[in-house]
Amino acid sequence: MKVSVCIPAYKNPAFLRRALDSLVLQQMESWELVITDDSPDDSVRQVADEYSQRLPIRYFKNTPAHGMPANWNTAYDKCQGDYIKILHDDDWLESPLALQKMTAALDAHPDTDLVFSAYRNQYLATGRTEEVHCSAFYQQLLQEDPVNLFQTNFIGPPSVIMHRNKPAYRYDVQTRWVVDINFYMEVLTHNPRFVYIDEVLVNVGIGEEQITQDCFRNREVEIPENFYLLQKRGVKALNNIYVYDFFWRNMRNLEIRNAADLQVSRLAVPIPPTVLQIVQRQRVFPLSVLRIGPVSKLLMTLSFLFRKRA
Incomplete structure (x- = not known):
């Protein structure tokens, strides 16, 4: 066969x-x-x-x-x-x-x-x-x-x-x-x-x-699964700018403004310090600013360059 x-x-x-x-x-x-x-x-x-x-x-x-x-x-x-x-x-x-x-x-x-x-x-x-x-x-x-x-x-x-x-x-x-x-x-x-x-x-x-469609922009689904996948790949993947950019966009799109927003019921893996740093840096800016594509990309790049290495 x-x-x-x-x-x-x-x-x-x-x-x-x-x-x-x-x-x-x-x-x-x-x-x-x-x-x-x-x-x-x-x-x-x-x-x-x-x-x-x-x-x-x-x-x-x-x-x-x-x-x-x-x-x-x-x-x-x-x-x-x-x-x-x-x-x-x-x-x-x-x-x-x-x-x-x-x-x-x-x-x-x-x-x-x-x-x-x-x-x-x-x-x-x-x-x-x-x-x-x-x-x-x-x-x-x-x-x-x-x-x-x-x-x-x-x-x-x-x-x-x-x-x-x-x-x-x-x-x-x-x-x-x-x-x-x-x-x-x-x-x-x-x-x-x-x-x-x-x-x-x-x-x-x-x-x-x-x-x-059911999972899209659903914190209860996206957050634990994305962290679970990151754990399987290894948190050092956050030293890859494309992975970092993904979590930057993910935190922005899910409107995560503090660490408490990440404490969803299905989250069974630790939150990487690098992601917490992303959340802290995004809090400085209104979501309306972060949703401007070129501005967000520039801020992400600067954040990546001065990140806490995983």
Whole structure:
């Protein structure tokens, strides 16, 4: 088995049909489709049955539901292919050659574990679309150190990747907000080589119900997970200006004005002194000033130069 496509599903039958329709068109041999179902009803099972004659489906019902991202790992544990292509049920492949092109990239680079492509955001409520490409600058940052993903997630959501099937490559069930970035950092720490395909091969459906929308600008989620990720990477990562800039923006955007604002219920890791220094320095300025992009960037740079080294 060459490729395992896995769909960790949850009661989105209409979206799932769209994803499966894109898989029916794939010009690819020697692959399987693993569906792990967290739904409280039979809606996903019924759709899987509809496509069972057109796709090489292996369906598994989770009882009880495993939740996100444990359901992603459940799908991974069922995969038999050399490569894994995760596809969330609200995303779909753009090209009938998408699987083939990603597979060919890994075949051509046996020393590489990860391939990702450009993608198109599809805003489901408005119909607006947006192509996202990884610039040469971001590719260089990724080559230098995966910790630069703190700066921004320039790989994209999990549906845009394919990687070798290795037991070490699993999602951290302690995370939701940083789950994809943490996964990429883990993979690239094991093997820093990657291949980027500068062609839109995946459509990413963006709706209000997504977990990212629920977590965005939520102190109770963002603060503990960002510090947890920093702890895993090592606090010395704050000596990287891109990581420092991320925490500068994070503290500003979450309107953290003193150390007490960081004491959220899920915070189980110590607050690095460097971040406390960021908070103290930002308090000198009104938030309205910090929200002026060029001004904030200048203040961040000065703060970085005179920081307390981690």
